[in-house]
Amino acid sequence: MAESLHSCPKCSHVFSLSDLHLPPLAPTVVSSDILETNDPPLESQIPLLQDFISRGRARMTALDAEIALMRSSLDKLLExxxxxDVEIWMHEGSLSLLRRIPPEIMSHIFAFTLPPHHFDEPAPWTASAVCRRWREIVVPQRSFWTFIDYNSSFNPPLRLDHHRFVNRFRLNTQLSRSLPLPLNVNFTVDPNWGTEDFRMMHLLLWHAPRWGAVTISGSNTLYRHIRSYFPDQFPLLRELTIEFDYEGVIPTFDMFFNAPLLQRAVVNQSLLSRPLQIVLPWSQLLRYAGSSSWNGHLDGLESAKNLVDCCLDIHETSALPETPILLPRLLRLSLSNSRFLGCLETPALLELYCDYAGSVHSFLRQQVCNLDKLVMWGSSSPMDQLLVAADPTTLTRIVEAVPTITTLAVLFPLPGEFTSDFCWRPSLAPALEYLLAFSSDPASGLDQSRFVQAVESRRQGGRLKSVKLYGPQLPPAILDRIQLLRAQGMDFVVSDLSNWHLVMQDAVPPEFRIKFTN
Known part of the structure; x- marks a missing residue:
């Protein structure tokens, strides 16, 4: 076999590997006393030392040449x-199952990047820029381009970043690619909105007949500027959310009356201290949440016979109507002031969220509904209401009036009388499955041991599945009994009041939260 020749990378001298295998360097015969100390060598030893140095340097040169050759060969091998590795990766990618996923399945996957799953407006832009196949899937899908979120209320760094994704070019592109589908528009501007904001809003208003769902948030200044640009009709509008801050005269929104498909309206639910006057096609609404005076709500409720969900924050006091308003299809109701429950007749009601008062008992006693869920909070601010002493007998009478409830949330300290009745009267809330309650200091009247005894009894002989108790730390003996209930499969949560917001999220769905439960 012919021997391979190599070239030195330093001097280009051609040689074979066998040339590099020099015989081992013979050690010097000079005594170690000379090599390892500072003693001078003898005259006879000097030639020996010089000879080793000469042979060592020659050997070092040969080793450097071999190392350079090996490095050169190694670099070529690594390259x-x-x-x-890249070629293998590309060939493996060609066999990827992802490539064989049908376009309709990929479209379904991409849909999870869009609201309500994920509020990321640039998602279709990102997906369409990954590769040609993804672009061919995303661009023709009109539904991917219908979600438009323009928000200029961010602080400056985020605002600049946001405008990279939402500008007139991209907005025009989305409007074109989404034709002719209904649009889901979220337009939010701060009080210092400028010319670019107005141009963007004007462009969106030009396509208002395509709005299927719209959220408009801003100030009274924005309202005055854009009001005259609204069209006379919104033929595709199904959901409307208005959040407007203002000072002085309460603005009136009457431009959405001609919306034949409108079914859901939310009016200043996040700005509850700012009631609005609004004119809507009430008779066709299924869901309504708003902040207004009672008379302002009254104008709409008298015609809203098809309401299924209703959340009312009521400002100002006014005389109650003599005849209750019938809402025959209402299933879920949230009310900031339970005094106005007497103004309503709700034969189909399943869920009630309101402040705790005697008027709740009067209302439930007069209804023929089969209430399933009842959530009550104190009548003061969220944190102070925990200190409010509840009427010791009213809670029992309220629960007695609705034997069908399966979920009860009492967002104030439980009266001792109710705890006693809950323990010794199995007929009280016989269908109860889920209980959320606030404990308090034992000195205030809550017998914690008796409460746990009631839970144990209803766990064994009733339908109770879950208990969530919030309040001060419980004694070890009580905690041991709770741990035993958990071991038996019961969901029993014990926590302090630092998790107030989590409590509210657990008890009250977002669409029914008003000022006492935000």
Whole structure:
């Protein structure tokens, strides 16, 4: 076999590998006393030392040449390895199952990047920029381009970043690619909105007949500027959310009356201290949440016979109507002031969220509904209401009036009388499955041991599945009994009041939260 020749990378001298295998360097015969100390060598030893140095340097040169050759060969091997790794990766990618996923399945996956799953407006832009196949899937899908979120209320760094994704070019592109589908528009501007904001809003208003769902948030200044640009009709509008801050005269929104498909309206639910006057096609609404005076609500409720969900924050006091308003299809009701429950007749009601008062008992006693869920909070601010002493007998009478409830949330300290009745009267809330309650200091009247005894009894002989108790730390003996209930499969949560907001999220769905439960 012919021997391979190599070239030195330093001097280009051609040689074979066998040339590099020099015989081992013979050690010097000079005594170690000379090599390892500072003693001078003898005259006879000097030639020996010089000879070793000469032979050592020659050996070092040969080793450097071999190392350079090996490094050169190694670099070539590493380069080939990296190139091969890329080639293998590309060939493996060609066999990827992802490539064989049908376009309709990919479209379904991409849909999870859009609201309500994920509020990321640039998602279709990102997906369409990954590769040609993804672009061919995303661009023709009109539904991917219908979600438009323009928000200029961010602080400056985020605002600049946001405008990279929402500008007139991209907005025009989305409006074109989404034709002719209904649009889901979220337009939010701060009080210092400028010319670019107005141009964007004007462009969106030009396509208002395509709005299927719209959220408009801003100030009274924005309202005055854009009001005259609204069209006379919104033929595709199904959901409307208005959040407007203002000072002085309460603005009136009457431009959405001609919306034949409108079914859901939310009016200043996040700005509850700012009631609005609004004119809507009430008779067709299924869901309504708003902040207004009682008379302002009254104008709409008298015609809203098809309401299924209703959340009312009521400002100002006014005389109650003599005849209750019938809402025959209402299933879920949230009310900031339970005094106005007497103004309503709700034969189909399943869920009630309101402040705790005697008027709740009067209302439930007069209804023929089969209430399933009852959530009550104190009548003061969220944190102070925990200190409010509840009427010791009213809670029992309220629960007695609705034997069908399966979920009860009492967002104030439980009266001792109710705890006693809950323990010794199995007929009280016989269908109860889920209980959320606030404990308090034992000195205030809550017998914690008796409460746990009631839970144990209803766990064994009733339908109770879950208990969530919030309040001060419980004694170890009580905690041991609770741990036993958990071991038996019961969901029993004990926590302090630092998790107030989590409590509210657990008890009250977002669409029914008003000022006492935000």
């Amino acid at each position: 080939e390895k990296d190139e091969l």
